[in-house]
Amino acid sequence: MSLLKIQNLKQHFPVRGGVLMRAVAQCKAVDGVSLELGTGETLGLVGESGCGKTTLGKAIVRLLKPTEGLIEFQGEDITRSSMGKMRPMRRHMQMIFQDPAESLNPRHTVRDILEEPFVVQGIGTRNERRKWVAELLDKVGLSASAADRFPFEFSGGQRQRIGIARAIALKPKLIVCDEPVSALDVSVQSQVLNLLLDLQREMGLSYLFIAHGLSVVKHMSDRVAVMYLGKIVELAPAEELYQNPRHAYTKALLDAIPTPDPTKRRERRLLSGDVPSPINPPAGCAFGHRMKNPRWESSVGMDLTLKEMSPSHWVQPCPCCTE
Amino acid sequence: MSNASSILQVSNLVTGFDTDAGRMIAVDGVSFEVPQGKTLGIVGESGCGKSVTAFSITRLLPQPHGKILGGSITFGGKDLVTLPHEEMRKLRGKNISMIFQEPMTALNPVQTIGKQLAEAILLHDEKCKPSEVLARSIDMMKKVRIPAPDQRLNEYPHQLSGGMRQRAMIAMALINSPKLLIADEPTTALDVTVQAQILALIADLQKEMGMSVVLITHDLGVIAEVCDEVVVMYAGRIVERARVHELFANARHAYTRGLLDSIPKLESRPKSKLKAIPGNVPSIADFKPGCRFAERSGKEHTAEQLNTRPAFTEVSSNHWVENCPICAS
Numbered sequence: 001m002s003l004l005k006i007q008n009l010k011q012h013f014p015v016r017g018g019v020l021m022r023a024v025a026q027c028k029a030v031d032g033v034s035l036e037l038g039t040g041e042t043l044g045l046v047g048e049s050g051c052g053k054t055t056l057g058k059a060i061v062r063l064l065k066p067t068e069g070l071i072e073f074q075g076e077d078i079t080r081s082s083m084g085k086m087r088p089m090r091r092h093m094q095m096i097f098q099d100p101a102e103s104l105n106p107r108h109t110v111r112d113i114l115e116e117p118f119v120v121q122g123i124g125t126r127n128e129r130r131k132w133v134a135e136l137l138d139k140v141g142l143s144a145s146a147a148d149r150f151p152f153e154f155s156g157g158q159r160q161r162i163g164i165a166r167a168i169a170l171k172p173k174l175i176v177c178d179e180p181v182s183a184l185d186v187s188v189q190s191q192v193l194n195l196l197l198d199l200q201r202e203m204g205l206s207y208l209f210i211a212h213g214l215s216v217v218k219h220m221s222d223r224v225a226v227m228y229l230g231k232i233v234e235l236a237p238a239e240e241l242y243q244n245p246r247h248a249y250t251k252a253l254l255d256a257i258p259t260p261d262p263t264k265r266r267e268r269r270l271l272s273g274d275v276p277s278p279i280n281p282p283a284g285c286a287f288g289h290r291m292k293n294p295r296w297e298s299s300v301g302m303d304l305t306l307k308e309m310s311p312s313h314w315v316q317p318c319p320c321c322t323e
Numbered sequence: 324m325s326n327a328s329s330i331l332q333v334s335n336l337v338t339g340f341d342t343d344a345g346r347m348i349a350v351d352g353v354s355f356e357v358p359q360g361k362t363l364g365i366v367g368e369s370g371c372g373k374s375v376t377a378f379s380i381t382r383l384l385p386q387p388h389g390k391i392l393g394g395s396i397t398f399g400g401k402d403l404v405t406l407p408h409e410e411m412r413k414l415r416g417k418n419i420s421m422i423f424q425e426p427m428t429a430l431n432p433v434q435t436i437g438k439q440l441a442e443a444i445l446l447h448d449e450k451c452k453p454s455e456v457l458a459r460s461i462d463m464m465k466k467v468r469i470p471a472p473d474q475r476l477n478e479y480p481h482q483l484s485g486g487m488r489q490r491a492m493i494a495m496a497l498i499n500s501p502k503l504l505i506a507d508e509p510t511t512a513l514d515v516t517v518q519a520q521i522l523a524l525i526a527d528l529q530k531e532m533g534m535s536v537v538l539i540t541h542d543l544g545v546i547a548e549v550c551d552e553v554v555v556m557y558a559g560r561i562v563e564r565a566r567v568h569e570l571f572a573n574a575r576h577a578y579t580r581g582l583l584d585s586i587p588k589l590e591s592r593p594k595s596k597l598k599a600i601p602g603n604v605p606s607i608a609d610f611k612p613g614c615r616f617a618e619r620s621g622k623e624h625t626a627e628q629l630n631t632r633p634a635f636t637e638v639s640s641n642h643w644v645e646n647c648p649i650c651a652s
């Protein structure tokens with residue numbers, strides 16, 4: 001049985017306007033996503049900014065109220081669970097954010113930050129919690145003396161380690177990592193990625209790993225989902241996706257990665273423009289529309305649910321982007 | 324080392340900041356030159372002095388704390404270090420331009436793109452007629468491939484996407500056809516797809532306008548894509564300098580190799596351990612006189628190696644390394 005299962009998940013936000021602030025349009029940030037995640041597995045999620053990756057992550061850990069669809073965690077439907085009902089569940093699902101400088105309270109010491117999950121869940125005595133904080137710091141490679149310092153006293157990489165320590169404090173089963181290394185230098189980035197890999201092995205964690213750096217995602221993931229304008233357009237095992245991309249958007253993303261080898265410079269097929277607004281997205285295949293593909297029109301009105309093209313390689317079957 | 328075909332020569336540049344805790348040397352004896360019409364990359368982690376080097380060249384160091392303490396920066400036969408402010412101002416935005424990492428903070432949020440472009444023109448050409456200002460602005464917007472330029476000129480920065488904003492900033496920087504463009508992490512805040520567009524755009528405009536570029540980045544992938552020569556900085560010093568092919572094929576310094584190894588490669592096995600450089604760049608207050616990479620290299624250094632600055636030597640034609648006997652090979 002999978003740890004997490006989402007079906008046709010939609011997260012729409014009303015766009016308000018006019019004197020009465022009525023909803024005049026819907027921003028379809030996540031628009032019908034189905035995914036499964038097994039225990040100990042990492043599912044990578046890539047796409048450009050504004051394609052709904054973060055919203056999907058937040059919806060999964062129920063920091064948002066999904067508009068439609070189903071989220072099942074450990075076999076339990078949590079799509080409509082109340083805050084009170086979610087609280088015990090939150091032990092098992094945590095999140096790591098992109099910018100540790102913003103996600104750590106600057107007025108709290110590292111000890112306050114790391115004790116808070118235990119306090120919120122009402123676990124342990126003062127002394128036990130002190131001991132656990134020391135253990136957590138050790139686990140993420142920080143010295144015990146870090147506990148009495150404030151977040152600003154640490155470098156970006158160390159701050160991200162504090163964010164990770166907080167996320168693993170309650171021994172969760174699932175961690176949503178939202179661009180955990182995008183703000184870090186390459187050398188520090190690899191330290192943090194190694195730490196995440198070690199913790200996964202040790203604690204049997206499952207990750208939803210969100211990033212726009214494709215080489216990082218490939219390195220961390222068992223399977224990778226490519227997202228465009230609120231929808232998954234391709235889903236495949238990491239190796240397969242990179243060797244055999246089927247959807248034009250995946251190909252474009254792969255093509256844009258700079259190769260760290262000056263002997264392999266090449267002409268690129270550049271993607272023009274940006275991700276269009278998810279308010280009133282085009283009908284049919286959104287990427288075909290952006291590329292002005294002549295065959296885009298035939299995708300309007302088509303059933304664009306992912307199809308399994310080869311074993312465990314799922315692609316959106318639009319005529320404009322998939323051969 | 325001076326070379327007639329180079330447009331900018333930085334030699335032995337020392338830049339420091341006066342703080343309550345004393346004088347901090349952020350850039351400590353840095354020398355390089357930018358060949359005419361080529362791209363020089365400066366790479367290194369945050370806190371290595373890349374941006375301070377750039378701000379020294381444009382003389383935009385935070386005042387009154389930032390000071391150039393030694394060395395020379397020769398551009399077009401003039402030493403920028405001793406140039407009077409008035410003359411420097413005439414040079415800046417005309418002959419030397421700069422673009423920054425975060426266009427949202429570099430652009431003025433309460434002025435239209437058109438107004439900001441016009442300002443760049445009028446600062447260096449007061450007598451330019453309004454009709455000509457408009458024509459030049461539209462022409463430049465077309466060059467940076469902003470669709471519907473006449474309409475965009477009347478828009479404010481917040482109305483543009485990240486990639487468009489970066490294009491607008493490039494338009495402002497290049498409107499006076501500078502000879503040298505300094506780009507400080509121009510694509511770090513952007514998506515990979517937009518990054519590829521912006522890098523291609525800079526390369527095209529460089530060819531078209533014949534300018535030289537100094538590209539500051541922490542991404543060796545970007546360096547490999549667009550640079551001709553590379554300077555690797557660590558803790559305020561250059562540890563290695565070479566042509567791009569030579570650097571990627573024969574990196575000599577342990578820091579350069581560490582940076583190269585820590586990039587996740589598309590060919591590597593998923594979920595395998597990455598090679599990482601342990602620790603962090605030392606804080607500026609802890610910069611040692613000798614080999615500064617010592618504590619992260621994982622190798623024992625003698626007291627002498629920690630206390631005397633390693634010589635910067637040319638190990639092969641045009642390939643220079645900070646020659647610490649432990650860290651350089």
